Every structure is written in C-alpha cells, then in structure tokens.
Amino acid sequence: MSLSVRIRKRLAAFTLDVSFDVERADRVMALLGPSGCGKSVTLKCIAGVMRPDEGRIVLNGRTLFDSEAGVDLPPQSRRVGYLFQDSALFPTMDVLHNVMAGVREGGRAGRRERARRELRAMRLDGAERLRPAQLSGGQRQRVAMARILASDPELILLDEPFSALDGYLRWQLELDLADGLRAFPGGAVLVTHDRDEVHRLAQDVCVIDRGQGEPLMSVHELFARPRTVAAALISGCKNVSRARVAGDHLLACDDWGVTLACADAPGPRVTHAGIRAHYLTAAAAPAGERGAPPSLAPGANRIPCVVERVIDGTFSTIVMARTPGGAPLRYECEKDAWAALGGATHVTLGIAPDCVMPLCEGISEGECAHA
Template sequence: MSLVVDVRKRLGSFSLDVSFEVESSSEILALLGPSGCGKSLTLKCIAGVLTPDEGRVVLNGRALFDSAARVNLPPRARRVGYLFQQYALFPNMTVEANIGAGAVGVSREERVRRVAEQVRAFHLEGIERLRPAQLSGGQQQRVALARILAGDPELILLDEPFSALDGHLRWEFEMMLSDTLRAFPGGSVYVSHNRDEVYRLCDTVCVVADGRSEEKLTIPELFSTPSTLAAALISGCKNVSRARVAGEGGARGATLACDDWGVELRTTLPVPPGVTHAGLRAHYLRVHADPARAAGEPNVIPCAVDRVIDSTFSTIVMLRTPGGALLRYECEKDAWAPLAGARELAVVADPSIVMPLSGGDAA
C-alpha cells in the first residue's frame, strides 16, 4: 500500500501546501497540528471533497488527482473511506441502510452480506432498524466506521474521531478504533490536535503548521528529538526560549545562548540549520535544593520558586530563571515533598534533553 500526497490550495488568505507519504499497509500516519492549520482541508483534498489548485494524490499507483495530467476522480471512485468529525450519517436511514450506503457498485446480495458482516464486527445487533437520532454518540461512531468498511476502501481517513465523545465512552471507542485500524489491510491517515491520541494510536506523524507540512517523523522521534518549534510545541514541550548557537554548531551538538532564560546550555542533539529557539520538557528536568549537589553538572540553571501548583496526580512548579522568564518543572507529588519548603533551586538540564529548534520568529 502506498499513498503520495503533494497538494497546494489557496482559500482566501489561507494557503495549504502539504506533502507526505504513507509507505505501508500497516502504517497509521497522523496529521498533527492546532485547529485551523489545514489538517481537515488536507483530508478533503485526498477524499475528493475539495479540489486542490495543483499537485497530485496517488493511491497504490493510481492517480486520484493530478493537476498536470488533468486527473480528478470523483469521491465515489477513489476507494477512500472518510470518517467525518460529526459522522455524516443519513438521518432518515436506518442503521443497516446507512451501512449499506457505503457498499457502492455491488450486487444486492453482496451489499446484504457486507452489512451483516459489519453489524457483527461492530456489535450493532438489535439496533439495525434504528435511525441516527435514536443512537448514542458511540453507536453513531460505530455505524459510521462500519459504513466505511462496507465500501472495501484502500485507505481510511479519520478527522478528529473523538471530538464528539467524552470520558469513558471516548476511551472505549479509542480501543475499538485501535483494533480496527490495526486489522485493516490498507493504510490510514489520522487527523488530530491531541498528542496523546497520536502517541497511542499512530506510527508516524507529520506536523502541520499554518498550512504547511513538516518532515514526517516516527512517533518516538517527535517526542524525543523534534527539530522545529511547531513540532516541539504540539508534542507538549512547555519550556521554550529564544536561542542562538553560541559555539560548536553541527551534528555533534552546540552551546545555545538562551536569551529568555539568561543562560547558555549545552546540547548533544543534532542542531538544525537556522536555530531560533531551545526547548526543555518539564518532566525531564532535575532539581536540587542544595546548589552544592549540582556542582560539576552541565547546564545548571539557578532558579527562584515563583509558585507551586498542585495538580491531580503531579506537582507543577513555576521557576524564575536568571533571564526573568518562567521555567515549568513537573514531577510526582512524592518527588516534590522533600523540596516543598525551598525558595531557591538548582535546575539541571542534561545536554541530551536540550532541544535546538528552528522555524520560529526569534525577534
């Protein structure tokens, strides 16, 4: 299975310019980014709901869209299953009729067989005659997914599939969806702004920021070594400072002058061209109430405790850096208890966790 997407589309003042590939039938690729960045527009271009201005979409060697060759297949001819945010079920159709609507271009007998198969697969027995308004949100989700699979698609597109679900229902559907996608013989493209969902469900990720896609990464790469400001922020990095290379740039790491924190920090991570920021994950920092214990360690940041926030399962400590900006430190409640009375802390950022980042405005 292969999917190649390279499209551009202009809508008013917004420009979409995305390029990525899904390279195997087992791959679940995430498009991760904030609301309004162009993720859903990208899915619409793949599905044929929206026509790009230029570019191409190729699925398993078959051109779905190619502006140069003047190819633009209609949605029904693309064999692409599209799970919309609000499910898009036909309100006047029963469950079995909605599922059957996905089986396009097959005989009546085959449609009946596929509907029965999906009813069993998604545990919809007993509600086949009900209409969407009579179903719970979770049931509507299952019907929508059953309709997609009844069409025997080569590719599944999912647009924020949990946006209308809450709490325990959301968790149950996530587990069911994970099993479904892993068993699906084609690839999947999953749109989300939720990094936790992406971490649990996906194999690879393409960050989308302001209508533009970044380099595809594996999930471990996104969370361990993002190279751009947008990727670091969307992956949950809470601490970012404007920064510049102060020495020894290149693949072996560098010293970064972190202007907002008022310190220089050594990194052993690869340094991308055009570094504008440095990032530190809040959970990876180490702190000492006694500065002597940090003596000799690299990247020591002397900080004053600004405030302590007691969260449900952890403690969040906001620390004032020499440059005046705040640094966020998060730890288990038990880990903070021995330090609770401290007003000054020595924060250690190991060179392996200092992330050099490009792509932001450092001015």
C-alpha cells in the first residue's frame, strides 16, 4: 500500500495543512493531536467525504483527488473503508445484511457466505439476526469493521473507533481490531488523541497541531526523540521549559533556572527543553546543602529542588518539586522509591543527558536537533 497526501483546507479557526507519505502495506499510520486540531477532517478528505481546497491524494498509484487536474473521485470509487466513531450501521437491517451491504461482488449466496466469514473473524457468530439496537457498542463497531473488510478496501480509515467505549469493552475491541488489521493486506490510518493507542497499534505517526501537520516519524521516535513542543506534549511529556542553546550539548533552561547537558546537539531553532517525569531520579538533600548526592547516577544532570506537593496515585507517586527558576518539575516514581526517601522536603533530581529533549516550535524537519 502506498498513500501520498498533500492537502490544504481553510477551516473556521485555522487552515489545515497536512502532508505525509506511507509506503508499506503492513503499517498503521496514526494522526495524533488534541481535539479540534484537524485530524478527522484529514481523514474525511482522504475518504472523499470532504473536499480539500487544494492538494493531491494518491492511493496505490490511483489519484483520488487532484485540485490542479480537476480529479475528485466519489467515496464509493475510492476503495477506502471508513470506520466512524458511531459505527454508522443501518438500523433497520440485521447484522448479516449490514455486512452483506459491504460486499462488492458475487451472487446473493456468495455475498452471504463472505459476510458470515467476516463475522466469524470478528467473533460475532450467532449475532447475524440481531439489529444494531440489540448490540453493545463494541459489537456494533465489530460489525462495522466486518462490513469494511467485506468490501475489500485498499485502505482502512479509523476515526477514534474506541472513543465511545469504556473499560474492558474498549480494550477488547482494540484487541479485535488489531487482529483484523494484522490480517488485512492493505494499510490503515488511525485518528486518535490517545498516545497509548498510538503506541499499541501504530508504527508511524503524524502529529497535527492547530491544523499544521508535522513531518512523519516512527512511533519509537515520537516517544524517544520528539522534535517539537507539540509532539512532546501530545506524547505525554509533563515537563517543558523555555530554553536557549548554551553550548554544543548544553541548554540553558530558563523556567527551571539550570543549564542541562543533552546528548543531542541542539540546532539553532531550539526554543524549549523537555524531560519525561518518569525518567527523573531523586535523592534526598538537606535544606541548603550544595553538591551532588552520591546516590544519583554519575554524569546525570542535577537539579536541586524543594518538594511542594506529593500526590499518592493508584500505582505510583507524583512529586511536584520547585526548581531554582521557580517553575515546578513533575517527578513520577514507584511508591517504594519515594517512601525510601523518608518524606524529604528537599531533593536533588537527576536526569541523564540522553533523556533531555531539545525541542522547537516549528515543523521543519531536521532543524531542531542533530544526533
């Protein structure tokens, strides 16, 4: 599967500007960003439900949309399956006929058998005669997925398919859809604002921030080496400070009042530094004491802090610590690790240079940091 998307569309709050290329059939690509950033609009433009103002969309060598050439294929001609948030089943049809409606070819008997096969794959045996209103939310989404697969699409679009579900149903549907995607010979694009879904289901990701699509990156890169403030925040980074380049591998972090060594040499457009809360380590330090506590790893950056608040979570402890610059740092650790510090009021937080992330605000590729 190859998919090339270059589109712009003027919306009320911003102009959507997204570009990416996916070249492998076994990849799930995610569009990740906060609500209202343009993710679903991008998906609808690919499906043909909405029309971009300008640009080009090409799937497996077929031009689906080209503003300059005047090409705009209707949705039914694009061979794109679209899984909506609400499943979009026909309420007056039973499950079997909902899936049969997606089968493109074959006589009635052949279409019926194909529909039954897809229902079995979605573990919906015995539900063929039920109406959508008789199904749970997870079952309705599985029926919708069976209908999509029965249509033999070249591409599957998933528009936050788990957003209406809670708890176990959400987890079970995710497992079912993951199995279906693994067996699917084409590619898939997943829209979500949930970084955990991206981590579990996708291999590539495009972060969208206020309509601006950032360069495509691997999911591993998103979590290990995000390049922008938006990518760091949406991937779960809790600590971000304004920063200035202070040397080949040094960042002066204004909000925290410290200069930190980083493994990546920051580029000239770096404006911020990021630290993930669970990468920090802590050692108790008496009030006013200077120097490096020996329990921190050699070579780690050291940040003297005052403990302002300790939050006892379900499975971990969250510590809010005031830095020399006044801005807080969030430190997350196992409960036993914090208990071992004996209620310290002053701590020295340590962070390895490998875990200090130089970040920029723009989306230009390769300008934020150089490995």
